[in-house]
Amino acid sequence: MKRNVFIGLFLCAVISIEAQIQTPALSPAAKLTQTVGLTEITVEYSRPSMRGRKIFGNLVPYNKLWRTGANARTKITLSDDVTISGDTLKKGVYAIFTIPKANSWDVIFYNEADGSGSIPTLNDNKIALQANVPTEEIPVSIETFTISFDDLKPDGGTLGFMWENTYVGVKIAVPSEAKAMASIESVMNGPSANDYYNAASYFRSSGKDLKRALTWITKATELNKNAFWMFREKSLIHAALGDKKAAIEAAEKSLAIAEKYNNADYIKMNKESIAQWRK
Structure with a gap:
């Protein structure tokens, strides 16, 4: 009986120690918040690295849905309605899925932001906006997948995706003028x-x-x-x-x-x- 109690206490101690162990993630989480004009945009994603691997057309196949990062779904939060490729994307929270191709990406803003990292079968009714964006070759190799906000102006900016030697820039227009004028008239x-x-x-x-x-x-x-x-x-x-x-x-x-x-x-x-x- 005493032996069983001892074994039980030993196992509990081992489990407790293991529960406290922390190791670095291979694809660490990142959160990026940027004010574009008067609109706040936040992106939450995980950042995988190349680690000697060929990425596009190999690890990330062409013409297949990609979660645009690693682990959980990549999420974007918009404080205002914005315009992408001439279409309106309502303020709110979206998952970002992409379909990389050799010369362009399909960038998909999906109405179901929460979910596991597994690749879902997309429901067309939940696609808030889809844009086809050309790829650009960059002269340096980007080791770790990076999402950025580039070319910032009062009325918009570019949501950038970079990895390996590929850059994709999604142009986003924000309602700065309308908000500024409303603020001026009010004040x-x-x-x-x-x-x-x-x-x-x-x-x-x-x-x-x-x-x-x-x-x-x-x-x-x-x-x-x-x-x-x-x-x-x-x-x-x-x-x-x-x-x-x-x-x-x-x-x-x-x-x-x-x-x-x-x-x-x-x-x-x-x-x-x-x-x-x-x-």
């Missing part, structure tokens, strides 16, 4: 100096109504007379409107305040602009 009911400044800066940088931008930046500088960055923005708007005299006056005001606060960047920018506008 302008009771704006602060920063609200006026942000709205004016956005209008100038995105090529919108410059006269409206000038009205807003003028109100901003009236509310905050020591904001050298606001007077700098005012000078740029005047210059964009072709009024160099007013641009120089605003830049000189920005320069004087920047010198008072010893801001080297704005001192340099204003001096360069004034010299250029005086030519």
Whole structure:
């Protein structure tokens, strides 16, 4: 009886020790969050490595469904509706499946994000969006499968897939302009100096109504007379409107305040602009 009890305690101790053992995963998990314009996009996936193997056309066969990584399904979360290849992908969570081919990939956003790492038989009714994207050959060998966000702009970016010598870039357009305009219209009911400044800066940088931008930046500088960055923005708007005299006056005001606060960047920018506008 005592012998059995001893054996039982020994086995429990062994199981407990084994339960605490941790080893590194061959395909470690990764989570990538990127703000694209005003939209937040998160990708969760596992990252297999080449380890001396031929990948595409071998380990990952051509013309076969791939889970786009390893282990559990690769997931993407969108905070807003986005546009891919001219079609709308609603905000939400999706699995990303792909069908690699020699010269292109079919990239599939699937409505069933959770699930095991096994390759499912896709239900056409659950395919939210499918896009065919050409492959690009890259001159260096990427050892570990990598998903990235590339070519970021205010209105979109590229969701990149890289492994071995292959790169696939899925262009994603985000609703930045609609969200920005809605925010501006909402805030302008009771704006602060920063609200006026942000709205004016956005209008100038995105090529919108410059006269409206000038009205807003003028109100901003009236509310905050020591904001050298606001007077700098005012000078740029005047210059964009072709009024160099007013641009120089605003830049000189920005320069004087920047010198008072010893801001080297704005001192340099204003001096360069004034010299250029005086030519």
